[in-house]
Amino acid sequence: MFSLQSFAQNDFRKMNWGDSATQLKTKYPDVNWETETDGKTRIYFTDDYVGGLKATIAYYFVENKFQIGAYIFIEKHSANNLYYEDFVSISTFLKKKYDMELNESWNNTSWKGDDDSIGYALAMGHVEIEEAYEDEQKAISHSISGDGFLISHTLRYASMDYVKSKRESSLDDF
Numbered sequence: 001m002f003s004l005q006s007f008a009q010n011d012f013r014k015m016n017w018g019d020s021a022t023q024l025k026t027k028y029p030d031v032n033w034e035t036e037t038d039g040k041t042r043i044y045f046t047d048d049y050v051g052g053l054k055a056t057i058a059y060y061f062v063e064n065k066f067q068i069g070a071y072i073f074i075e076k077h078s079a080n081n082l083y084y085e086d087f088v089s090i091s092t093f094l095k096k097k098y099d100m101e102l103n104e105s106w107n108n109t110s111w112k113g114d115d116d117s118i119g120y121a122l123a124m125g126h127v128e129i130e131e132a133y134e135d136e137q138k139a140i141s142h143s144i145s146g147d148g149f150l151i152s153h154t155l156r157y158a159s160m161d162y163v164k165s166k167r168e169s170s171l172d173d174f
Contacts, residue, residue, distance in 0.1 A: 011159070012066075012157045015027065020061070023066075040063050050155075055073045055074060066159075070154060072153075073086060080120055080151060083151040087142075091142060094140070100133050101132050101133065103132070105128045122146045124146060129143065
């Protein structure tokens with residue numbers, strides 16, 4: 001007899017929200033995980049390829065419950081526009097599965113509308129591009145931005161229960 005869970009899709013790679021770090025190690029026995037701890041959060045990460053791009057794959061466990069999965073793309077390019085092309089490539093995969101909502105935030109519009117200079121605008125921190133999706137189970141955030149030197153490209157999946165708890169706790173600030 002098969003359990004219904006065997007037919008269910010995982011939340012992030014082979015993991016489901018709430019799984020333990022022990023389950024991660026069981027599902028990936030041949031991976032040599034690097035770890036970091038930040039308060040109640042323990043992060044397990046390794047490098048691999050995602051969508052043809054080199055990435056650090058990270059699993060965030062809060063109080064030993066899997067809450068966030070992330071891809072931090074670490075491909076190196078000689079031209080800044082290639083980072084944007086990577087973003088578009090990953091975006092194409094996401095849009096086949098999710099109704100992603102795009103948001104561009106420009107703090108300097110000098111290069112806005114100039115497709116040949118989008119990489120420069122990103123590297124200089126003139127624009128941040130994000131697309132997002134949420135449903136009852138998860139929140140997805142795919143973003144690319146720069147800080148004046150480096151371009152950062154990430155894709156995060158988070159448990160909606162975790163996202164809601166963070167949103168509620170931020171209301172305490174007011």
